[in-house]
Amino acid sequence: MAHEQVESRLMAYGHTACAGCGEAVAARTVAEAAGPDVIIANATGCLEVFTTRFPRSSWQVPWIHSLFENAASVASGIEVALKALGRAGEVKVIAQGGDGATADIGMGAISGMLERGHDILYVCYDTEVYSNTGYQRSGLTPLDALTTTSPAGAMSWGNATRKKDLPAIFAAHGAVYVATSTAGFPTDITRKVKKALSLAGPRYLQIHCPCVAGWGIDSSKGIRLARIAVNSGLYPIFEMEEGVLTRVRKIKPDELLPVVEYLKEQKRFSHLFKSPGGRDHIEAIQLAANSNIERYGLMT
Amino acid sequence: MKEIRIHGRGGQGNVTLGEFLAEAAFAGGLYAQAFPMFGSERHGAPVTAYVRISDRPIRLRSQVYEPDHLIVQDMSLFAGNDLTGGLKEGALVVVNTSGPVGDLGIAEGFRVVGVPATELALEVVGKPIINTIMVGAFAGASGEIEMDALEKSVRERYPGELGEREIVAMRRAFEMVQGAVR
Amino acid sequence: MREMMEGSSAVAESVALCRPKVVCAYPITPQTHIVERLARLHAEGRLDAGYVLAESEFTAASVVLGASATGARAYTASSSQGLLLMTEVIFNIAGMRLPVVMTVANRAVSAPINIWNDQQDSMSLRDCGWIQMYAEDVQEACDMHLQAFRIAESLNIPVMVCMDGYILTHATEPVDLPSAGEADSYLPPFEPRFHLTPTDPMTLGAMAGPDAYMEVRMLLHRSMQQAAGTIRQAAVDFHEMFGRYAGAQLDTYHADDAEVLLVSMGSLLGTMKDAVDELREEGHPVGIVKVRTIRPFPRSELHDALHRARAVGVVEKDISLGLEGILCSEIRSAFCGAAETPGISSFVAGLGGRDIRKEQIKEIALGLLSDNTCRVEVTGLDHEVLWRAHEEE
Ligand SMILES: Cc1ncc(C[n+]2csc(CCOP(=O)(O)OP(=O)(O)O)c2C)c(N)n1
Numbered sequence: 071m072a073h074e075q076v077e078s079r080l081m082a083y084g085h086t087a088c089a090g091c092g093e094a095v096a097a098r099t100v101a102e103a104a105g106p107d108v109i110i111a112n113a114t115g116c117l118e119v120f121t122t123r124f125p126r127s128s129w130q131v132p133w134i135h136s137l138f139e140n141a142a143s144v145a146s147g148i149e150v151a152l153k154a155l156g157r158a159g160e161v162k163v164i165a166q167g168g169d170g171a172t173a174d175i176g177m178g179a180i181s182g183m184l185e186r187g188h189d190i191l192y193v194c195y196d197t198e199v200y201s202n203t204g205y206q207r208s209g210l211t212p213l214d215a216l217t218t219t220s221p222a223g224a225m226s227w228g229n230a231t232r233k234k235d236l237p238a239i240f241a242a243h244g245a246v247y248v249a250t251s252t253a254g255f256p257t258d259i260t261r262k263v264k265k266a267l268s269l270a271g272p273r274y275l276q277i278h279c280p281c282v283a284g285w286g287i288d289s290s291k292g293i294r295l296a297r298i299a300v301n302s303g304l305y306p307i308f309e310m311e312e313g314v315l316t317r318v319r320k321i322k323p324d325e326l327l328p329v330v331e332y333l334k335e336q337k338r339f340s341h342l343f344k345s346p347g348g349r350d351h352i353e354a355i356q357l358a359a360n361s362n363i364e365r366y367g368l369m370t
Numbered sequence: 371m372k373e374i375r376i377h378g379r380g381g382q383g384n385v386t387l388g389e390f391l392a393e394a395a396f397a398g399g400l401y402a403q404a405f406p407m408f409g410s411e412r413h414g415a416p417v418t419a420y421v422r423i424s425d426r427p428i429r430l431r432s433q434v435y436e437p438d439h440l441i442v443q444d445m446s447l448f449a450g451n452d453l454t455g456g457l458k459e460g461a462l463v464v465v466n467t468s469g470p471v472g473d474l475g476i477a478e479g480f481r482v483v484g485v486p487a488t489e490l491a492l493e494v495v496g497k498p499i500i501n502t503i504m505v506g507a508f509a510g511a512s513g514e515i516e517m518d519a520l521e522k523s524v525r526e527r528y529p530g531e532l533g534e535r536e537i538v539a540m541r542r543a544f545e546m547v548q549g550a551v552r
Numbered sequence: 553m554r555e556m557m558e559g560s561s562a563v564a565e566s567v568a569l570c571r572p573k574v575v576c577a578y579p580i581t582p583q584t585h586i587v588e589r590l591a592r593l594h595a596e597g598r599l600d601a602g603y604v605l606a607e608s609e610f611t612a613a614s615v616v617l618g619a620s621a622t623g624a625r626a627y628t629a630s631s632s633q634g635l636l637l638m639t640e641v642i643f644n645i646a647g648m649r650l651p652v653v654m655t656v657a658n659r660a661v662s663a664p665i666n667i668w669n670d671q672q673d674s675m676s677l678r679d680c681g682w683i684q685m686y687a688e689d690v691q692e693a694c695d696m697h698l699q700a701f702r703i704a705e706s707l708n709i710p711v712m713v714c715m716d717g718y719i720l721t722h723a724t725e726p727v728d729l730p731s732a733g734e735a736d737s738y739l740p741p742f743e744p745r746f747h748l749t750p751t752d753p754m755t756l757g758a759m760a761g762p763d764a765y766m767e768v769r770m771l772l773h774r775s776m777q778q779a780a781g782t783i784r785q786a787a788v789d790f791h792e793m794f795g796r797y798a799g800a801q802l803d804t805y806h807a808d809d810a811e812v813l814l815v816s817m818g819s820l821l822g823t824m825k826d827a828v829d830e831l832r833e834e835g836h837p838v839g840i841v842k843v844r845t846i847r848p849f850p851r852s853e854l855h856d857a858l859h860r861a862r863a864v865g866v867v868e869k870d871i872s873l874g875l876e877g878i879l880c881s882e883i884r885s886a887f888c889g890a891a892e893t894p895g896i897s898s899f900v901a902g903l904g905g906r907d908i909r910k911e912q913i914k915e916i917a918l919g920l921l922s923d924n925t926c927r928v929e930v931t932g933l934d935h936e937v938l939w940r941a942h943e944e945e
Contacts (some may be wrong), residue, residue: 088414104563125940137633137662139608173605176576206579206588207605218588219579219605223595284383293671314827389724393556395728402556405723429689429822431719432909 080106081276083308084340085128086240087120090252090278092296094120095213098279100193101255103134103263104164106131109152111145112178113167114138116202117195131145139175141165142183142192150187158189162267166193170200172276173209184243184272191266191273193237197281199338205284209234209304212304213358214351217284222341225307227351232358241313246271254296258319265309278305286337298332301325303359306366321368329356371424372514373434377453378443380415381520383404384499387441388419390505390523395423397519403428416447423514438482439512441504442466443487448474464508466500481510485549494539495532506540509549517544553646554728559690560585562653562727563690566694568599569735570653570701572627574619576604578612580634582717583657583668590658592597603641609634613641614721614782621756623747626826628652631717632673639677646681646772648756648885650705651742653697654682657717658818660904667788668905669717670869671818675878678843681772683711684847685780686817690715690725693800698739699786699806705742705773706782715820716869718905721895738793776848783845801850803842804857806832808884810839812920813861813894815883816868820901824867827913838917843879854886863895863924866918869902876900876928895924901931908932 081101087094097117110133112118112205121128137145145165149174151160152158165183167176172194180192199217200206207217211229216222220229241248248268251259259277266273279293287295296315299305299318302328307319333339342348363369378384388404395402402477403422409415420434436456440476442465445452454463454476461480465471476482485507487500502524509515521537528536557565562584567575571702573592577587593599602619606612609630612793616626630638635656645652656674662664671686678684683703687693693715724924746754760768761807784800787939791797807813812825819844831838841851841857858864866880875881880898887893902908912931 087417120666137667139637177607200579203579203581204584204588206584211609218584221588221592221595223592226595232685275759298888378754385722389556389558396556402724404724405719407718428725429821430826430910431723431819433907436910466807 080104080130081087081121081217082128082130085121087116087125088282088289090282090292091116092118092281092292093168093197093201093234095253095256095293096122096253096259096279098166099259100263101164103130103260104131104267106164106171107160108132108162108164108338109148109164110134111136111141111148111163113141113165114202115168115171116197117166117168117210119202126136130250130255130298138171139169140179142176142179143189145190145192146183146186146188147319149190163190164193165190165205166195168201169194170209171198172196174238177334179207180240184240184245186342188272189246189270191263191275193263194274194276194305195264195279196276197284198233199281199284201281201284201295210236212297213355214342217252217338228341234278237274237308237310239256240274241310243262243272244313245274247273247309247311249274249279250276250305250307252292252296252305252307253280255307261369262309273369284338286340287335295332295335298327302327302329302332303363303368304332315366318368320367321363323369326369329359360364372423372438374423374439375437376419376421376439376441376443377447378417378419379455380417382417382443383499383516384417386527387443387501387505388421390501390520391421391454391508391515392423392510393398393523394515394519397522398516401428407544416451416471421437426533433434439508440464441508443500443504445474447477448465454480458519462512464504464511466504468549473526474493481511483507485543485547487543490542494542495535497532499536502536502540503543507547510544517541535550554726556691556724557727557729558585558724559693559715559722560657560738561589561728562590562690562694563697563715563721563746564593565894566697567627567655568593569730569732570627570697570739570862571625571741572601573624573734574602574616574626575599575628576606576612576615576619577583577624577629578607578609578634580607580631582659582669582721583634583655583720584624584873585630585767586655586657592754598681600712609637610641613638613645617641617645617648617650618650618652620645620652621648621748623742623749624743625705625742626652627654629657631657631669632661635673635677636661639680639750642677642680642682644757645710645902649708649766649772650706652711653700653704654712655697656712656714657711657721657931658714659717666904667717669719670903670905671714672722672870672903673931674712675870677712678847678878681709681776682847683707683709683776683783683845685845686843687710687711687720688712688798688819688821688842690720690723690727691796691802693720693797694727694729695706695790695794695796698735700791701739701742702786703779706795707779708745709772709775711780711857714818719819728794734793738790748826767815779848780850798835798845799842801848802857803844805840807839807841807857809837811837811862812917813839813841813863813864814913815841815843815858815866815879817846817879818869820867820869823908827910827917830910831917836917836918836921838921846879846882851886854883855890858883858894859890859892861894863897863900863920865897867899867901867913867916869900870904871900871930874928895920895926897926898928898930899931906932
């Protein structure tokens with residue numbers, strides 16, 4: 071069924087996201103960078119919901135939503151069809167979804183897409199939580215973060231697992247381009263989307279997106295926090311081509327911040343500051359950031 | 371049976387407000403039911419919550435079309451929405467506003483009460499938590515809900531210092547609206 | 553003690569009272585509050601179970617399959633897309649005769665995507681070999697979970713407890729939960745009839761060829777057909793212990809002398825009862841038959857409950873596209889071969905969260921009183937939207 075479209079941007083502001091939504095900023099930046107000659111397959115999630123409430127759509131590019139778990143497979147079908155119909159050169163294909171769609175329920179489908187070598191850019195909007203359904207944990211939820219399915223309690227310090235290393239996993243599949251970016255630096259997103267789309271083959275871009283309600287932050291603080299995530303080493307920003315690290319966003323020595331600066335502003339980490347045992351947990355998170363700095367050479 | 375409709379936006383504690391009312395009525399020996407209707411669960415999206423209170427078990431599950439009372443947590447919702455649609459003659463309308471209720475453009479025939487809930491919340495609670503204030507105002511203006519029962523519900527849900535401040539604000543609202551019915 | 557509780561919280565507490573040993577569920581609106589409450593109970597040390605955060609419903613269903621096969625009482629919950637994603641495992645759980653219990657928070661099915669209530673999701677899975685029970689209110693949903701584990705474990709048939717999403721999962725109302733001791737005396741610890749263990753190695757999930765497959769399926773079919781007694785006993789014993797009875801496979805309301813009988817499942821029955829009270833006051837002989845289990849299908853009980861009426865109106869929140877309401881077709885089958893048959897009509901209503909008003913129910917009943925011809929109707933349609941959509945096609 072056709073939808074009534076609003077405004078003339080590729081992804082219009084006529085959407086209904088929360089104030090301060092990082093995912094909205096990132097998705098819009100991706101759409102603008104990709105340009106009009108694109109087909110987007112979108113997984114179920116906030117982005118799908120806030121851009122397409124019947125009878126409206128924010129999308130000015132062809133766009134399809136099927137299910138939560140199958141965006142990469144639907145995109146595979148689109149890409150194969152374009153080739154079969156002799157239209158492959160004209161149109162790019164993007165698949166996109168949240169961290170839940172990407173790291174959890176749809177990961178098998180992405181694995182298949184990468185393995186088959188489809189000419190698709192998969193974009194993950196990493197809010198580190200299932201935003202759409204009320205903030206449950208995902209495989210990209212960081213250690214100790216509170217979510218509604220990883221609450222703190224006598225038996226729990228919040229999320230018990232480390233963030234799944236999707237870029238490494240997807241690079242190991244042989245993806246031609248794997249990169250991370252952040253809503254904190256939209257120009258970085260633009261550059262990476264353009265670069266990714268200039269290459270052929272399966273590509274993966276993971277964008278850190280603040281979620282106001284999911285993180286428990288003030289709606290004006292998301293972008294700043296996203297930058298602190300980068301400048302503390304917690305969210306390394308890098309590019310890998312053919313499995314090799316080719317470029318990182320460096321942290322200048324005077325920009326380096328301790329992880330406490332990041333954690334203390336967010337309700338999802340507030341329990342770490344309330345009881346003495348939290349100090350060890352914060353320490354462990356700092357060590358993880360340090361090891362990112364080392365592993366990706368963020369300061370050298 | 372009394373039916374109450376609550377209008378607000380996601381994040382304003384509309385559902386909880388309904389639950390406070392239902393719990394307090396239940397504590398007073400009545401049957402009660404509270405349930406929400408979400409547009410989507412997003413912050414800021416319009417949310418409607420419903421409460422039914424009766425001296426008999428409540429089986430009806432439809433939305434409320436002809437409420438006895440209305441609570442409006444966000445007066446911006448009056449624009450473009452027929453909030454008083456179906457409202458019973460003489461119904462009580464409790465609105466979060468710091469201005470005169472006459473400016474809201476509400477039709478005649480209802481008892482309208484304004485409460486500056488947002489200001490009161492910032493002043494007393496230190497945070498824009500308005501639902502406890504609105505429920506206090508409703509209790510004060512309607513005389514249908516016991517404050518003791520409300521306080522108990524609030525305390526159970528928000529134990530600690532924040533909850534106590536909310537209760538102070540709730541009492542202020544309760545007193546503020548005594549005799550304020552238009 | 554009766555207290556005010558939100559449906560999902562009350563159900564989660566009831567599940568905890570059943571002492572499952574493994575809980576694994578994946579969040580989906582409107583089931584989320586159930587899994588969130590269970591997560592909290594687990595974090596607080598009040599749910600002594602392996603609590604697994606799965607990466608999909610497919611995994612959640614598979615985890616409870618594995619757990620149940622290992623002899624643990626296992627529980628999951630889902631809704632809509634999640635339930636459908638589980639489908640393959642759901643058939644498997646039943647075929648293996650594993651007594652898993654699952655809550656379904658009933659929700660519409662995509663496309664178009666819709667998070668609101670109807671019963672298309674579980675109704676579409678009625679042939680999977682699970683017992684399916686539908687709760688009318690939060691209290692019944694809670695009580696049903698205790699009954700469900702008992703039924704499942706005594707028959708080795710999995711049970712779905714279906715409750716209307718939002719309407720029940722998000723409703724706060726008075727609920728009486730048993731104490732842990734009471735729950736324990738109603739639901740004894742799980743004694744698996746078989747399980748995976750090296751001391752008595754068994755093979756689960758073996759292949760059955762054309763020489764045996766039919767027989768294995770027939771065994772499940774027959775157990776299902778013979779489940780009536782167990783389901784009744786679970787309800788009767790429950791009544792005896794807790795003083796609450798909401799029917800076994802059926803229940804009736806003002807049905808004895810009714811010329812028109814309305815049939816439905818789930819939370820709509822409440823609204824329907826209010827409508828019937830008003831109709832009775834106005835002098836109209838209208839009654840209700842509540843279907844509590846659609847599988848096993850209480851065919852002869854339904855025949856007996858309905859056959860004296862002139863007209864039967866089946867009001868349901870699902871549709872077999874291209875035919876009619878699913879329950880209606882099945883009710884027609886209860887009259888196969890009967891000499892006299894009431895006029896049985898299908899009323900599809902409330903799809904995708906469309907509200908159903910008491911007045912709508914009264915209109916249906918009054919319509920059937922004046923004309924009992926069999927018909928299929930969709931009630932509560934917005935003809936303007938329909939027309940617009942049609943134009944676009
Ligand atoms: C099979 C299936 N299971 C569950 C859901 C419910 N559901 C919809 S979106 C979502 C979470 C989305 O989280 P994420 O992918 O991180 O995207 P976000 O909303 O954070 O952008 C869930 C659990 C569904 N639609 N389908």
